[in-house]
Amino acid sequence: MAPMKxxxxxxxxxxxxxxxxxxxxxxxxxxxxxxxxxxxxxxAAEWLAEQLTQLDFQDVQIxxxxxxxxxxxxxxxxxxxxPTLLVYGHYDVQPPDPLDEWESDPFEPTERGDNLYARGxxxxxxxxxxxxxxxxxxxxxxxxxxxxxxxxxGEEEVGSPNLRAFMTEHKDLLACDLCLNVDLGISxxxxxxxxxxxxxLIYFEINLRSAxxxxxxxxxxxxxxxxxxxxxxxxxxxxxxxxxxTLPGFYDDVRPLDAAEREKKSPRDDTWWLERTGTRILFxxxxxxxxxxxxxxxxLDVNGFLSGFTGxxxxxxxxxxxxxxISMRLVADQDPExxxxxxxxxxxxxxxxxxxxxLKSLSSCRPSFVERDSTGxxxxxxxxxxxxxxxxxxxxxxxxxxxxxxxxxxLGVDSVLLGFALPDDNIHAPNEKxxxxxxxxxxxxxxxxxxxxxxxxxx
Amino acid sequence: MAPMKxxxxxxxxxxxxxxxxxxxxxxxxxxxxxxxxxxxxxxAAEWLAEQLTQLDFQDVQIxxxxxxxxxxxxxxxxxxxxPTLLVYGHYDVQPPDPLDEWESDPFEPTERGDNLYARGxxxxxxxxxxxxxxxxxxxxxxxxxxxxxxxxxGEEEVGSPNLRAFMTEHKDLLACDLCLNVDLGISxxxxxxxxxxxxxLIYFEINLRSAxxxxxxxxxxxxxxxxxxxxxxxxxxxxxxxxxxTLPGFYDDVRPLDAAEREKKSPRDDTWWLERTGTRILFxxxxxxxxxxxxxxxxLDVNGFLSGFTGxxxxxxxxxxxxxxISMRLVADQDPExxxxxxxxxxxxxxxxxxxxxLKSLSSCRPSFVERDSTGxxxxxxxxxxxxxxxxxxxxxxxxxxxxxxxxxxLGVDSVLLGFALPDDNIHAPNEKxxxxxxxxxxxxxxxxxxxxxxxxxx
Numbered sequence: 066m067a068p069m070k071x072x073x074x075x076x077x078x079x080x081x082x083x084x085x086x087x088x089x090x091x092x093x094x095x096x097x098x099x100x101x102x103x104x105x106x107x108x109a110a111e112w113l114a115e116q117l118t119q120l121d122f123q124d125v126q127i128x129x130x131x132x133x134x135x136x137x138x139x140x141x142x143x144x145x146x147x148p149t150l151l152v153y154g155h156y157d158v159q160p161p162d163p164l165d166e167w168e169s170d171p172f173e174p175t176e177r178g179d180n181l182y183a184r185g186x187x188x189x190x191x192x193x194x195x196x197x198x199x200x201x202x203x204x205x206x207x208x209x210x211x212x213x214x215x216x217x218x219g220e221e222e223v224g225s226p227n228l229r230a231f232m233t234e235h236k237d238l239l240a241c242d243l244c245l246n247v248d249l250g251i252s253x254x255x256x257x258x259x260x261x262x263x264x265x266l267i268y269f270e271i272n273l274r275s276a277x278x279x280x281x282x283x284x285x286x287x288x289x290x291x292x293x294x295x296x297x298x299x300x301x302x303x304x305x306x307x308x309x310x311t312l313p314g315f316y317d318d319v320r321p322l323d324a325a326e327r328e329k330k331s332p333r334d335d336t337w338w339l340e341r342t343g344t345r346i347l348f349x350x351x352x353x354x355x356x357x358x359x360x361x362x363x364x365l366d367v368n369g370f371l372s373g374f375t376g377x378x379x380x381x382x383x384x385x386x387x388x389x390x391i392s393m394r395l396v397a398d399q400d401p402e403x404x405x406x407x408x409x410x411x412x413x414x415x416x417x418x419x420x421x422x423x424l425k426s427l428s429s430c431r432p433s434f435v436e437r438d439s440t441g442x443x444x445x446x447x448x449x450x451x452x453x454x455x456x457x458x459x460x461x462x463x464x465x466x467x468x469x470x471x472x473x474x475x476l477g478v479d480s481v482l483l484g485f486a487l488p489d490d491n492i493h494a495p496n497e498k499x500x501x502x503x504x505x506x507x508x509x510x511x512x513x514x515x516x517x518x519x520x521x522x523x524x
Numbered sequence: 525m526a527p528m529k530x531x532x533x534x535x536x537x538x539x540x541x542x543x544x545x546x547x548x549x550x551x552x553x554x555x556x557x558x559x560x561x562x563x564x565x566x567x568a569a570e571w572l573a574e575q576l577t578q579l580d581f582q583d584v585q586i587x588x589x590x591x592x593x594x595x596x597x598x599x600x601x602x603x604x605x606x607p608t609l610l611v612y613g614h615y616d617v618q619p620p621d622p623l624d625e626w627e628s629d630p631f632e633p634t635e636r637g638d639n640l641y642a643r644g645x646x647x648x649x650x651x652x653x654x655x656x657x658x659x660x661x662x663x664x665x666x667x668x669x670x671x672x673x674x675x676x677x678g679e680e681e682v683g684s685p686n687l688r689a690f691m692t693e694h695k696d697l698l699a700c701d702l703c704l705n706v707d708l709g710i711s712x713x714x715x716x717x718x719x720x721x722x723x724x725l726i727y728f729e730i731n732l733r734s735a736x737x738x739x740x741x742x743x744x745x746x747x748x749x750x751x752x753x754x755x756x757x758x759x760x761x762x763x764x765x766x767x768x769x770t771l772p773g774f775y776d777d778v779r780p781l782d783a784a785e786r787e788k789k790s791p792r793d794d795t796w797w798l799e800r801t802g803t804r805i806l807f808x809x810x811x812x813x814x815x816x817x818x819x820x821x822x823x824l825d826v827n828g829f830l831s832g833f834t835g836x837x838x839x840x841x842x843x844x845x846x847x848x849x850i851s852m853r854l855v856a857d858q859d860p861e862x863x864x865x866x867x868x869x870x871x872x873x874x875x876x877x878x879x880x881x882x883l884k885s886l887s888s889c890r891p892s893f894v895e896r897d898s899t900g901x902x903x904x905x906x907x908x909x910x911x912x913x914x915x916x917x918x919x920x921x922x923x924x925x926x927x928x929x930x931x932x933x934x935l936g937v938d939s940v941l942l943g944f945a946l947p948d949d950n951i952h953a954p955n956e957k958x959x960x961x962x963x964x965x966x967x968x969x970x971x972x973x974x975x976x977x978x979x980x981x982x983x
Binding site for chain 2: 264266268270275276277278280282283284285288289290291293294296297298301302303306308338341342343344345346347348349350355356358359360362364365366367368369370371372373374375378379380381382383384387388390392394417418419421427428462463464465
């Protein structure tokens with residue numbers, strides 16, 4: 066493996082260049098949600114296109130969407146049989162507020178100890194710069210062993226509203242064998258890990274109306290139905306007191322945890338969950354640990370409920386409306402569409418005639434699951450274990466990364482989730498940082514991953 | 525009945541004086557809720573004391589409370605055996621907002637057609653002035669046939685926060701055989717009516733907490749309980765889907781409607797209730813009409829519910845808290861204290877360990893019920909039927925008048941509810957008005973009521 070050794074040596078010698086590139090990227094305040102940063106977004110896209118051009122990528126383009134543009138570029142491997150890897154990342158960042166809680170300027174990256182502090186450092190400019198430097202090192206050391214395409218969006222922090230349309234439009238350009246999503250992290254600086262399952266999401270808003278307007282509870286109480294009580298009863302009917310979700314067919318497509326998953330000793334035991342939440346007792350579906358319930362099992366939660374008078378004191382109003390936001394975290398192989406239909410049917414069958422109701426899906430994202438023994442994941446495992454000299458933890462994440470399901474749906478490929486953020490990186494919060502030793506290991510890991518992936522595809 | 529005839533003749537001749545007195549009272553903006561009207565409140569109290577002094581009342585006093593003062597005065601009947609009537613009223617008014625919806629200055633009473641427009645006209649300065657002019661006419665025509673005490677408060681529109689303490693302190697001064705509450709109305713200008721039953725109220729706020737703070741539903745959903753779901757389940761357990769309240773013992777003390785009440789043909793049929801509320805179908809406890817359910821049966825309503833994120837869009841929060849305001853309208857002979865205990869027990873038995881909860885009673889008021897064949901009511905019936913030459917409708921009101929229960933509790937007497945507001949008087953709204961022909965009939969009615977009451981007590 067001379068080329069890989071050479072690439073690793075090159076990367077080791079060029080850490081300062083990699084850091085400089087990261088600093089330069091972090092100085093661009095590419096906040097996607099603020100109109101006043103529109104030029105910065107454009108600047109960040111141009112900056113990325115320039116990096117890809119310097120890496121001799123072809124078809125480097127800043128492709129427009131209805132929102133912020135997507136940066137694309139590709140470079141072909143020497144071997145015509147080589148697989149094609151689509152690297153997904155985003156160049157936008159969260160706003161830095163509250164500004165006065167930052168110890169240094171969020172857009173003037175500052176090193177303190179082993180960490181580099183800046184908005185977007187960990188989420189996810191460092192991951193992107195690490196990958197580009199890995200490619201640079203590989204190119205400096207010989208042939209590119211896999212075809213690489215970059216798809217770098219500018220709207221991840223605002224929910225990627227235009228990505229589906231973009232990917233549908235550019236489906237051929239984006240065609241690939243596997244996606245590498247670098248918008249991830251590992252469990253700790255000395256705990257290499259790979260996420261192989263993400264929960265999906267479907268998020269509803271239910272609105273109920275009884276009367277035309279709020280009424281006086283003394284004058285009308287008893288004559289008309291109360292939408293807050295109706296909604297309470299409907300919600301109570303969605304989940305048993307023991308935590309089992311009772312929507313018809315809800316668990317039908319749930320992939321059970323396998324033996325290895327059930328036997329796994331998670332570092333997050335009940336004490337961890339109790340301390341992190343401050344709850345008196347943990348609660349949920351019987352037969353599973355809190356860790357399992359929060360990562361590998363589907364849930365149903367009320368995210369918001371509003372009806373009537375909610376200020377100080379006693380207002381004797383009989384509310385005309387009630388609203389609840391209700392979402393489910395889904396796991397493989399649940400289908401958000403099927404859950405939507407089940408919810409619709411449940412309401413049709415259970416909402417009384419005394420109220421008018423609407424059900425709206427505000428957000429939806431498929432669960433994702435990539436086999437731990439798949440080529441992509443195994444290439445990642447090998448890379449991490451060589452660097453850390455420790456076994457890789459397989460992680461199920463309770464949250465959702467919509468783009469993973471979207472890529473599965475539109476491009477028909479799995480995503481390997483491999484990135485080098487740390488749990489204490491303060492993402493979306495003041496004093497976001499990237500752990501620099503982990504950043505450098507990340508470059509090495511992407512180098513190794515690329516070579517191992519090419520080798521494994523050959524077998 | 526020469527004295528009564530004379531008094532009625534006197535009143536008929538002095539309508540202009542009565543109207544002038546009402547105009548003068550209405551020009552005082554005695555808004556109890558606004559600090560800037562404190563002097564006006566004092567002015568109104570002094571104005572009332574002056575009227576009582578002119579009527580040769582004794583012990584005329586402006587008695588302080590922790591808030592606005594109570595005006596007291598009494599005059600003794602010639603007959604030492606005469607019963608004592610405590611007349612309850614209030615001299616404060618609601619703020620006039622929104623001002624720009626008034627067609628004339630709310631504190632410059634203006635006649636248009638048969639109506640006099642001003643804030644406080646119907647609620648309740650006209651009723652008080654009518655009663656005082658009745659007493660004036662009686663005094664001008666002979667002996668006072670009953671002992672009269674006035675208790676006129678200045679905080680009714682802010683919930684009478686100091687009346688309990690005041691009445692407890694002045695219990696002896698206020699001692700009486702019966703209360704006449706003039707803060708009422710009749711069903712229409714040609715529909716004489718007497719209210720004989722009012723619903724009580726107990727108003728709770730329930731607060732639930734699971735975790736220390738709101739959590740991310742992706743990271744923590746499944747590990748901890750959801751207080752909005754717990755609260756929904758608790759609420760669903762308080763009332764059946766058919767509208768029957770299921771709190772243990774809730775109906776134990778409810779006085780059933782008697783045969784006359786069940787047979788009564790209310791002018792408010794289902795169509796009336798449907799039109800007034802705009803609901804698709806009326807709803808409530810089986811076996812009762814909407815009218816019965818809204819006036820003669822107890823209810824349980826959620827007045828407000830708040831948990832989590834209730835703005836636009838989808839925020840994946842797992843809320844740490846949920847709050848509901850829940851109130852019951854009570855009927856005779858339900859006891860708010862017993863209902864409070866039942867609710868407390870219900871929560872103790874049903875709230876799961878996963879949440880901390882608090883139950884707070886924000887407001888409480890006893891139901892009231894005065895027998896239709898009691899002396900006081902019958903004196904009122906006779907007075908009204910003589911004037912209107914029509915049968916009196918007996919009315920159950922769905923709302924609550926806390927002072928009625930308070931007087932029953934502290935002074936141990938019933939209240940006759942007799943006043944001359946009309947349903948379309950816009951009380952608490954712009955363009956409040958008093959129907960002047962009804963005001964003058966009110967004076968006559970109070971004259972007749974006073975004599976008939978004295979006569980009936982003699983029997």
